[in-house]
Amino acid sequence: MRDILKDLDDGRQFSDPDPIRRAQNQMRRELPKRFYERVEVSGDGDSWKVLLDGRPVRTPLGSELVLPNEAAAQLVADEFSAQGEHIDPMSMPVTRLVNTAIDGVASDIQAVTEDILRYASSDLLYYRADAPERLIELQADAWDPVLDWAEAELSARFILAEGVMHVEQPRQTIAAVGAHLKLRNDPLRLAILHVMTSLTGSAILALAVEAGAIEAEAAWNAAHVDEDWNISQWGEDAEATARRTARKRDMMAAVALLKALS
Numbered sequence: 001m002r003d004i005l006k007d008l009d010d011g012r013q014f015s016d017p018d019p020i021r022r023a024q025n026q027m028r029r030e031l032p033k034r035f036y037e038r039v040e041v042s043g044d045g046d047s048w049k050v051l052l053d054g055r056p057v058r059t060p061l062g063s064e065l066v067l068p069n070e071a072a073a074q075l076v077a078d079e080f081s082a083q084g085e086h087i088d089p090m091s092m093p094v095t096r097l098v099n100t101a102i103d104g105v106a107s108d109i110q111a112v113t114e115d116i117l118r119y120a121s122s123d124l125l126y127y128r129a130d131a132p133e134r135l136i137e138l139q140a141d142a143w144d145p146v147l148d149w150a151e152a153e154l155s156a157r158f159i160l161a162e163g164v165m166h167v168e169q170p171r172q173t174i175a176a177v178g179a180h181l182k183l184r185n186d187p188l189r190l191a192i193l194h195v196m197t198s199l200t201g202s203a204i205l206a207l208a209v210e211a212g213a214i215e216a217e218a219a220w221n222a223a224h225v226d227e228d229w230n231i232s233q234w235g236e237d238a239e240a241t242a243r244r245t246a247r248k249r250d251m252m253a254a255v256a257l258l259k260a261l262s
Helices: 002-010 019-028 070-081 093-103 109-121 133-154 171-182 187-200 203-211 216-223 225-234 238-261
Strands: 039-044 047-052
Touching: 039 070, 047 070, 070 093, 070 238, 093 187, 093 238, 109 171, 109 187, 109 203, 133 171, 133 203, 133 216, 133 225, 171 203, 187 203, 187 216, 187 238, 203 216, 203 238, 216 225, 216 238
Parallel strands: none
Antiparallel strands: 039 047
């Protein structure tokens, strides 16, 4: 399921999961020309569509792109409006996320839920450095409040470990996360959680963002404590920075859609 979601999120034109190589591939391909002039949203109640010259936008698999409110539809419309002479799917993260929800998540909610649970079973926040002391402090400052929130919210107990050796979480803990996720079975919301989880490496961070227990920017920084520590010690790599920038764009697009759904 994770591979299917990745393919749908990347779109039919995307040929590599690495953003740098994907961008290079895109440069070698001719992007489709913009074929519309007017972009509008239309609907009422819980059914809103994006219209291009009066025609509804469809997903890659041919379904009509329907959103539950005007604010969410406007996010997609804004991405279409922002296109220039050519349509660049890489600049449309909200649209790609919505396509993923409609074409992928809606058809197998259980599989997506289980994928998030797999992250929760070996979450980034469980694994702590044993040195140096400053990195230990940075991890604790960024991660402990999120785990404290999760323990209180889910009535769960998390086991932490030093290093990268796998530590098995209590069965009751994973069951508690699963029960929490079952209440979030709307395809759009679940797709957002899946994107945030995969981008941060932490289901716990994703759930905390969704609950408003941590701001998106703080969650993004928390997910990169180790990386930022390494940068402070060894310097920055240009390709790694470009990949991180692309991933943060997708993260913030997911958060924007989450807020629009609230």
